[in-house]
Amino acid sequence: METTYDYVVVGAGTAGCVLATRLSEDPAVGVLLLEAGDRSPAEAPPPVWPTLQGTSADWAGVSVPQAATGGVVPWPRGRGVGGSSAINGMVFTRGHRSSYDAWAAAGATGWGFEDLLPYFRRSENAPGRDPATRGVDGPLTVAPASPGHPVAQALLAAAQQTGYPVVPDLNAGLDEGFGWSDLNIVDGRRQSAADAYLAPALPRPNLTLVTDALAHRLLTTGGRCTAVQYGVGSEVFTARADREIVLTAGTVGSALLLMLSGIGPAAHLRQLGIEVVADLPGVGSNLQDHPRSTVIYSAARPLPTGRTNRAEVAGLVRSDPSAAAPDLQLQLVDMPYYAPALPPSIPGTGEGWSIGISAMTPRSRGTVRLTAASPDAPPRLDPNYYGDPHDVAVMTAGLRIARTIGTAPALDSWRGAEVLPGPAVQDPAEVRDYLFQSLRTYSHQVGTCRIGLDDRAVVDPQLRVRGIDALRVADASVMPTIVSGNTNATVCGIAERAAALITGQTD
Numbered sequence: 229m230e231t232t233y234d235y236v237v238v239g240a241g242t243a244g245c246v247l248a249t250r251l252s253e254d255p256a257v258g259v260l261l262l263e264a265g266d267r268s269p270a271e272a273p274p275p276v277w278p279t280l281q282g283t284s285a286d287w288a289g290v291s292v293p294q295a296a297t298g299g300v301v302p303w304p305r306g307r308g309v310g311g312s313s314a315i316n317g318m319v320f321t322r323g324h325r326s327s328y329d330a331w332a333a334a335g336a337t338g339w340g341f342e343d344l345l346p347y348f349r350r351s352e353n354a355p356g357r358d359p360a361t362r363g364v365d366g367p368l369t370v371a372p373a374s375p376g377h378p379v380a381q382a383l384l385a386a387a388q389q390t391g392y393p394v395v396p397d398l399n400a401g402l403d404e405g406f407g408w409s410d411l412n413i414v415d416g417r418r419q420s421a422a423d424a425y426l427a428p429a430l431p432r433p434n435l436t437l438v439t440d441a442l443a444h445r446l447l448t449t450g451g452r453c454t455a456v457q458y459g460v461g462s463e464v465f466t467a468r469a470d471r472e473i474v475l476t477a478g479t480v481g482s483a484l485l486l487m488l489s490g491i492g493p494a495a496h497l498r499q500l501g502i503e504v505v506a507d508l509p510g511v512g513s514n515l516q517d518h519p520r521s522t523v524i525y526s527a528a529r530p531l532p533t534g535r536t537n538r539a540e541v542a543g544l545v546r547s548d549p550s551a552a553a554p555d556l557q558l559q560l561v562d563m564p565y566y567a568p569a570l571p572p573s574i575p576g577t578g579e580g581w582s583i584g585i586s587a588m589t590p591r592s593r594g595t596v597r598l599t600a601a602s603p604d605a606p607p608r609l610d611p612n613y614y615g616d617p618h619d620v621a622v623m624t625a626g627l628r629i630a631r632t633i634g635t636a637p638a639l640d641s642w643r644g645a646e647v648l649p650g651p652a653v654q655d656p657a658e659v660r661d662y663l664f665q666s667l668r669t670y671s672h673q674v675g676t677c678r679i680g681l682d683d684r685a686v687v688d689p690q691l692r693v694r695g696i697d698a699l700r701v702a703d704a705s706v707m708p709t710i711v712s713g714n715t716n717a718t719v720c721g722i723a724e725r726a727a728a729l730i731t732g733q734t735d
């Protein structure tokens with residue numbers, strides 16, 4: 229069966245919900261939003277959000293064995309309306325402005341911090357924050373925990389005792405130091421991009437959402453993308469776009485769909501018997517993620533039950549004073565948060581707390597590849613964590629800083645003992661081994677369809693796929709380099725700006 233719309237948006241995750249909502253604001257324009265997963269994916273109360281992993285709301289991937297560490301890393305990824313915003317940790321923060329200015333400097337004209345600011349502000353409603361930098365009437369309502377968890381408060385005091393500033397709004401992208409993270413939790417419930425954007429827009433007669441619809445491939449004629457072929461159950465449908473097709477299937481999904489459609493590295497496609505439509509060697513390359521590890525302490529006394537996402541306070545710092553920009557995030561978690569690869573000899577919830585460590589500007593680069601010419605085949609995910617020794621050095625510095633803060637006097641009344649890595653782990657080789665064993669993803673994968681002007685860029689600064697007409701990508705995959713913050717707020721800004729580019733309404 230064939231249907232025709234003005235725009236077809238593929239993937240109803242963070243970016244897809246923003247895009248479909250903004251494009252359908254014009255009642256004269258017909259928009260189809262396709263999503264592989266459920267219309268109402270599984271939900272969980274904020275404090276137990278990790279229990280969503282492994283449910284039908286998660287593609288539940290796993291990396292290939294990593295060359296540096298020898299281990300595999302589980303990769304949760306949202307599947308269903310809301311996408312990863314429906315299963316994520318609900319931290320809503322921009323990267324530091326240096327992240328976006330680096331994009332513009334590398335050729336992504338129009339994507340510097342000042343360029344993006346109006347779009348960041350458009351996405352959010354951040355009551356109590358400075359309206360000069362933060363939005364006041366956007367769809368997503370974001371705010372810090374109130375009241376904050378007492379261990380989070382103690383961590384802020386500990387950071388200050390260690391010499392770091394406590395700043396009023398770490399989420400704006402302008403400051404370094406420690407502060408309360410904004411959370412997209414409203415009245416005790418997660419507010420996903422689907423809740424904030426899509427749900428109010430769905431009654432529009434010009435917006436159609438089709439779920440359980442896996443996009444198989446894009447159809448191109450004479451260099452123009454004309455349609456998306458997708459499957460629902462065993463039936464195959466074709467959705468034509470009179471104006472454009474926009475991919476918002478995420479860092480994994482958008483790269484896979486391009487390659488399944490013959491748009492990607494020619495040698496890889498030919499190996500799988502896929503006819504090459506456009507040889508774009510950068511598709512699926514430049515994969516970046518934030519590696520994550522943790523220091524865990526037992527609690528000196530029972531912890532009050534966490535009521536939010538259990539990660540209310542964060543710090544953005546430099547691993548070394550000579551670093552060009554902040555390159556480390558530390559996050560207080562009011563429970564022991566560990567990697568499955570480690571022995572579970574750690575305190576239970578309520579009996580411990582942890583400081584997460586994550587390198588924010590990693591230099592390692594990986595790939596997303598097809599394993600077969602089929603939309604149902606699991607992808608080959610190789611983030612190449614610690615492929616560049618620089619990232620190990622940054623994480624080693626992070627572990628040292630976390631331990632310094634963790635042992636500051638302000639945490640004395642909460643701290644029992646350091647459980648992981650444990651006081652015996654001190655020399656550089658042992659620390660490196662611990663970082664490798666405790667490695668997990670921060671779930672911030674980006675970069676596989678990056679913006680740029682060079683031959684390995686996948687989209688131009690207007691997000692148009694190079695060499696193919698009427699096709700754009702507008703999700704986490706277009707980030708040229710990973711930002712120094714949790715990625716969801718940045719994806720909202722990207723999608724807001726994409727909508728403005730498509731409709732010709734850029735600021």
Ligand SMILES: Cc1cc2nc3c(=O)[nH]c(=O)nc-3n(C[C@H](O)[C@H](O)[C@H](O)COP(=O)(O)OP(=O)(O)OC[C@H]3O[C@@H](n4cnc5c(N)ncnc54)[C@H](O)[C@@H]3O)c2cc1C
Nearest residue numbers: 239241242243264311312316317318319443481704714716
């Ligand atoms: C467990 C977890 C925790 C996280 N925690 C945080 C956090 O606390 N704060 C933060 O800022 N960020 C966090 N993130 C990251 C953040 O949520 C993502 O960066 C962001 O949601 C990515 O948006 P996206 O639109 O690019 O992709 P997604 O939101 O992943 O959306 C892609 C959508 O496309 C669909 N799709 C894929 N392929 C196809 C296809 N072929 N056909 C049809 N549909 C398809 C998918 O099912 C999905 O719904 C977390 C992510 C995860 C997974």
